[in-house]
Amino acid sequence: MAAKELPLSKDFFKGFWKENPVTVQLLGLCPTLAVTNTAINGFAMGMATTFVVVSASTLVSIIKRLVPRQVRIATYIVIIASFVTMADLFLAAQFPAISKALGPYVPLIVVNCLILGRSEAYASKHPVHRAFLDALGMGLGFTWVLVLLGIIREVLGFGSIFSLKMFGDWFTPWIVMILPPGAFFTLGIIVGVINYITGKEGSETTCH
Amino acid sequence: MAEAKKDILVVSSSPHLRREENIPKIMHNVIVALVPAMAASLYFFGLRAILLILTSVLSCLATEYVFQKARGKEITLADGSAIITGILLALTLPPSFPLWATAIGGISAMALGKHIFGGLGYNIFNPALVGRAFLQAAFPVTITTWTPPLTMASVDTVTTATPLALMKFEGKITPYLDLFFGNISGSLGETSALAILIGGLYLRYKGIINWRQPLSYLLSILLFGGLFWLISPSRYPDPLFHILAGGAMLGAFFMVTDYVTTPVTPLGQWIFGIGGGFLVIIIRLFGGLPEGVMYSILLMNAITPLLNRYTRPKVFGELE
Structure with a gap:
């Protein structure tokens, strides 16, 4: 397989930019749009997802020869769901406020197609260390976009970053930015800008 | 010899009947039609009306220029369509609306309402109304704070319904x-039915x-x-x-x-x-x-x- 020849660093860094799960592959848009009204929510969701994708990909890669082809998707989902439950309970115990703010979107990480996508497309065909690096890169790539979205929306919608007040009393919050339309506008503009930049670089932006 | 022949018989593909109209001509007529409504807004709400209209038009023109420049397209500021969007947007805003927010409205009208879709002729939604809808969602309180016209007798009212x-x-x-x-x-521009009717006729x-x-x-x-x-x-x-x-x-x-x-x-x-x-x-x-x-x-x-x-x-x- 051609991917075997690639340096390990490429496995790690491709998730940040070239194959970024949100801005290039447009995967996992449900949490991306739903919980990014503040930077801290975006960060928490990104970290929870990173934990799940790294754990699931590693385990899937370890057991890849034991799983029959016919039931592999069901197996992956059970693995992913187990880690999501762990993340959910951990957040609820340690960070109850964030857990409450994220609401049903933490259990819904199970259906984030980014995670199943990495298990199916990458971890089940590659050795453990590559699967781990790939998942870590994807998880962190997912996180930075969510944090960026959260920062933009929080600054305009609440006038703060990570709950720190940015402006004086003259600032009028843009209510729309913390509502669902604000998420669509911001994500659309980010994807547009990134396409514009990569288009200028002349690099291939094909995703698979 | 050849030129003389051209005048007698023109061979061309259809359409054979042409009208003298083009986009700038139509748009300039619409701007003229908006003059009564703008004059009415000046009469009822004072100089602030002109400030709002100017801010809105300038922000629309600037956004159109930036988008057309960035996409490497022909700059069509002179066709008047951005000016109309700016005027219409301003006419749908309350007179006391802040100027900086008006500029945001103009930018979102042109960016989200028009150029995201590919520019004039490709937009699904009326750009001026997209701008206003954005402002309505962003600043729901400011956009529903109304001041009475100058001609209304009561001097001491600050806001009114x-x-x-x-x-x-x-x-x-x-x-x-x-x-x-x-x-x-x-x-600004919606209060006087008469002024709008004149423009419409x-x-x-x-x-x-x-x-x-x-x-x-x-x-x-x-x-x-x-x-x-x-x-x-x-x-x-x-x-x-x-x-x-x-x-x-x-x-x-x-x-x-x-x-x-x-x-x-x-x-x-x-x-x-x-x-x-x-x-x-x-x-x-x-x-x-x-x-x-x-x-x-x-x-x-x-x-x-x-x-x-x-x-x-x-x-x-x-x-x-």
């Missing part, structure tokens, strides 16, 4: 004459708009407004009030008649007008907001491609 809000929340009806001439609080006289679109919209408001009025005259205002209050006139003559975002077929235009009028009444009487013209037109914009497809006239001799 629009006739539609008075009707909806307090059950008060404003006199028709005030509604007709514009001596009421409201958005000018557009009709010049052949820029057809009679079908504004008429079907206004008739539909009359019809459905009248229906509810007949059901319970004490609870619902009469149909004439619906026509004169709020943005119904401005919408009917300058937004329902937009070339790009409304149907091209006569039947489609009727459906657009009637549906839009129906939505205005439903939103005004039963919705959370006192005014429904903006959302009625935006919603009908959304189904315009469908209307165009299903009301396409048959080609002569075409079989089912």
